[in-house]
Amino acid sequence: MTVEPxxxxxxxxxxxxxxxxxxxxxxxxxxxxxxxxxxxxxxAVDELGYVPNRAxxxxxxxxxxxxxxxxxxxxxxxxxxxxxxxQLRGISKELAxxxxxxxxxxxxxxxxxxxxxxxxxxxxxxxxxxxxxHLDDPLPGIIRRAAVPTVFGGRPGWPDAAADEQAAPYVxxxxxxxxxxxxxxxxxxGRGRVAxxxxxxxxxxxxxxxxxxxxxLGDVDPRLIAEGDFTPAGGERAMRELLDRAPELDAVxxxxxxxxxxxLRVLRERGRRVPDDVAVVGFDDMLPVAEQADxxxxxxxxxxxxxxxxxxxxxxxxxGGEDVACEPANVVLPTALVRRASA
Numbered sequence: 095m096t097v098e099p100x101x102x103x104x105x106x107x108x109x110x111x112x113x114x115x116x117x118x119x120x121x122x123x124x125x126x127x128x129x130x131x132x133x134x135x136x137x138a139v140d141e142l143g144y145v146p147n148r149a150x151x152x153x154x155x156x157x158x159x160x161x162x163x164x165x166x167x168x169x170x171x172x173x174x175x176x177x178x179x180x181q182l183r184g185i186s187k188e189l190a191x192x193x194x195x196x197x198x199x200x201x202x203x204x205x206x207x208x209x210x211x212x213x214x215x216x217x218x219x220x221x222x223x224x225x226x227x228h229l230d231d232p233l234p235g236i237i238r239r240a241a242v243p244t245v246f247g248g249r250p251g252w253p254d255a256a257a258d259e260q261a262a263p264y265v266x267x268x269x270x271x272x273x274x275x276x277x278x279x280x281x282x283x284g285r286g287r288v289a290x291x292x293x294x295x296x297x298x299x300x301x302x303x304x305x306x307x308x309x310x311l312g313d314v315d316p317r318l319i320a321e322g323d324f325t326p327a328g329g330e331r332a333m334r335e336l337l338d339r340a341p342e343l344d345a346v347x348x349x350x351x352x353x354x355x356x357x358l359r360v361l362r363e364r365g366r367r368v369p370d371d372v373a374v375v376g377f378d379d380m381l382p383v384a385e386q387a388d389x390x391x392x393x394x395x396x397x398x399x400x401x402x403x404x405x406x407x408x409x410x411x412x413x414g415g416e417d418v419a420c421e422p423a424n425v426v427l428p429t430a431l432v433r434r435a436s437a
């Protein structure tokens with residue numbers, strides 16, 4: 095089978111009756127070409143089926159039209175948790191609208207951190223979007239040394255983050271305020287022994303939600319707090335621990351919907367009716383989890399997909415998009431309580 099040669103810039107220029115330089119400017123989106131000439135070039139590109147050579151274009155523009163998405167979790171967690179799917183969907187939509195490719199990088203151990211650092215420092219991408227960091231994670235330092243533009247998902251929590259905030263823009267939701275609203279709702283229902291299943295306390299989102307819980311209840315009986323890990327299994331373990339330590343509890347605020355789903359299963363096993371005996375509130379409002387829970391889950395909604403979209407927009411703001419030029423360095427999105435049958 096004979097393979098037809100790929101159309102070249104020269105072929106497009108000949109078809110459009112313009113110079114090669116004019117075709118290059120139109121293809122790369124550069125200003126300064128009269129609209130009548132630009133339209134002729136675009137028509138020739140369509141007729142010939144010309145596809146720009148990204149490698150050659152990057153030599154000229156110093157852009158690779160690719161962004162690395164770095165998730166500081168093992169792949170078993172990433173592909174099992176719908177939170178990551180929603181955030182990736184928002185990122186992917188925004189990048190696709192700018193004709194930018196997404197490169198997914200996962201980290202499972204120290205060797206993976208070094209691999210990610212080498213990749214980012216190798217000039218393969220225009221920037222990185224990083225989320226699900228833990229407080230002892232070496233990734234921030236690795237990324238800083240790679241010297242690539244970066245936006246973080248979630249408020250940074252490493253020791254020098256406050257001083258380095260301008261160098262580490264982030265998108266987050268109002269974790270603390272959302273937690274306060276959840277706990278106030280339970281107190282408003284007349285619940286007097288409100289327990290909390292935390293997320294992993296080496297992540298700022300979990301710490302902020304725990305702080306919001308304490309903002310409402312003050313000095314809480316430590317028996318009413320159990321650490322989870324944002325997974326259903328972690329929610330189950332924490333719920334069993336809470337019931338064994340404080341069987342008189344009458345409400346639970348879980349740090350995310352997956353933890354709440356695990357808590358609901360244990361409450362059902364122990365013969366506790368929800369919400370009659372124990373009211374339950376989660377956090378995230380991930381519809382596949384919250385709506386299909388038994389009973390459907392009252393939860394705090396954060397717009398996870400929008401967070402991913404904004405992360406991508408912030409990273410690409412320096413590419414000349416007027417619609418993002420005035421956005422702030424950091425964005426904290428509001429939350430809202432969604433009431434269903436569990437509380």
